[in-house]
Amino acid sequence: MNSQEIKFFPLDISYQISEEGGVEISIFGITLDRKKIRIFDSFLPYFCAIVDKKADAEKLIQKIRETELVVDVKLESKKYIQDNVKAIKIFAKNPSDLRQIREKLRNFEGISEIAEGDISLRKKYLIDNNITPYTLCGVEGRIERRGFGDIDLTVIAEKITRISSDLIGNPRVLAFDIETLCMGSAPNAKEDPVIMCSFYGSNNFKRVITWKPIRNAPEYMRFVGGEQELINEIIRTIREFDPEILVGYGSDFFDFPYIINRTKKYKMPLNIGWDGSEPMTRLRLGRGTTKLKGIVHLDISQFIRNVLSPNLESERLDLNRVGKELVGIGKSLDLKDTSINVLWDGTNEDLLKLVEYNLRDSEIVFKIVEKVLPTQFQLAKIINLPLFDVNRMTYSQLVEQFLLKNAPDFNQVIPRRPLYSEIKKRRQQTYVGGFVFEPEANLYENIGSFDYRSLYPSLISAYNIGPTTLNCDCCGPSSEKVEVDGEEYWFCGKEDGFLSILIRDLVDRRKRIKQILKDTKKTDSSYQELNALSYALKTLANATYGYLGFAGARWYCLECARAITALGRKYIDQVIKTAHKLGFEPIYADTDGAFILLKNKEGQVDKFLKKINSTLPDPMELEYHGKYKRGLFLGKKSGAGGAKKRYALLSDDGDIILKGIEAIRGDWSPIAKKTQREVVEIILKEKSVDKAAEYVKNLIDKLKSRDVQVYDLAIEATLTRDLRNYEFKGPHVAAAEIAKRKGYFVRRGFIVSYIVCSGSGKISERVKLTEDARVQDYDINYYINHQIIRSVYKIFELFNYPIEKLKSGQSELTNW
């Protein structure tokens, strides 16, 4: 017996059913001296039966108590959104008993609803026990074993407490990546062996393992005799390095399932869990996961896709592009799956290239993780979940978990997830969003940029918006109202609601942190952590509005979402009107911000801000983001007026910002995007239409003489559905069909790259996959008219430059 407290950082949590049939929680953690600890705890799973208003709660509770398998019941007074309800908490030994009880309760009278039965046990345990992953906790209990597998200490918990909110420092991170042969169109785990595996970890750890001898190999290489030995060496390397966090890019659905398949083929173990257990994969089409016991496995591509992608310029989320954008390093070679075979069967030089390629992938993954891990830690702390979960969550899940975690503090019952039929119904309802002010197409000078800081979160907070305050009985229709399309809503004026309190807290905390960051040097140790926290707070606050309008949300509230956008429209309109009054000229506005010509009134900016801000309810605030030297707002194709959400700006520092225009859109050929980017830059920086025209003419000459790379003509598109679900065959669908015939695994999410070739008939009838196209194939006229000209004609039109002159005349320079 030892009841001394042991301090530790929880890394992950799981549960199993003990021999006695009870729930046995396992917490895997790291002690202060970096020893591995596993803590066992017990937990009684439960759900809540909400008692019908008319029913006799005492009678009902008695009946439930006598029901078979029920271990315990508790009657509680709770809030269910706005209703005061009696909730009977029903406990059972394990989830399967609980399910049986639920079935029996179907026949009981007096239960209006079952709640909190659809939350995973791990999450419930963490919420109810207030254990925050990665922050310092203490456990008292019986030390069962010293050492078992890789685990140094096993404790049966009697008491677990939070000690502080300090995060675990300097986790040991290991990134890995495998290479396989590829005999078909994609690697097949039944046929193609793993040939190489690279690692890149904390403290400059590097290793590449392979089973083919290579001369003049770098010192970080390890050579083995074959694939089975390679896999054993992978296991050894992981054990030896002993990572707390193991990361891959696509490792949930590629690397791990692949290795697991190969070990099954050889009937060999893959015992990399702390307790010697095998990885657990859940293969759900497109969104599988691989979980290890103890080691936290992150497939960082999931976090990139779910959370970071809206903030990335790159539309494609492959490691090469994401690496370049996030950490400035891309792949060492542009390799297709099948060209790995060629290098593998090539010269010693080729093999060295493959080694470098393999190691580079792990290096990029490691550096991406270094960059995003602080944000994940902060999110984990705020929503109280392990990194394993945080790394794989979408916006709606992050917001929902945040609300779920805090609901008990407000005595709120956690509503159940909507049924599919309910979701379908919700999806039918749409509502009006942000206001967009149509600009006059033109080139403008000296443009001020204004926007409301976190507009939607501020509105939620300022107007006390939320499902619990909507049209409350305590205030009634005589209170201040928000009008939306003839309908009127009000939000409680007496008591702050659960949602708005939480959002206000996020907004306030972020404001304070931003203030501290202003006085913190980037090199300070606290800078990165505070910056990550600020990002995490912003992410959660900004996603909350979208969550309220999300059909799958537990706390769905269409009226709230409508009220938020309606108020947003009102406040952006106020900016436009006030700017006019002070003699400024607003040229463009979108949802929460506006561009305003400062003209000769720059000195009045402060007055303008004060005028608006003095009318705003706390915590709303209009901010001035400085000015741009010049801006190009493009016109629409049809009719007069400017296009919304499409413009280019030139900052005083010479940086160019592009929004919405073709040059940053994925479904255009690189050649068209580059042309537009160049033309915009020449116009913005030099204001020379002739020089821009010269550039275009030159390019058209090159296209005519086929002096271009096929890659520059490639048009990429992502399939938004499975092939058979398309109602008509657009060019990208036609190209995807070709890919399918070639043996590619074509389904929703497949990225197809194609070229439009010469010939007659529909465009969809003359596409070729980029990989099959040659430079003599492409349709010169299509690329001139539909890609190059199309990307720039609106710019030339604006300056009354005749389009025909771009096409017909050869460049004066080359002509000469």
Added chain:
DNA sequence: CCGATT
């Protein structure tokens, strides 16, 4: 040429 689809 127009509406639907992407």
Added chain:
DNA sequence: AACGGCTAATCGG
């Protein structure tokens, strides 16, 4: 499994 707004090419009748 976050929202809506927006433009424009292409298909298919």
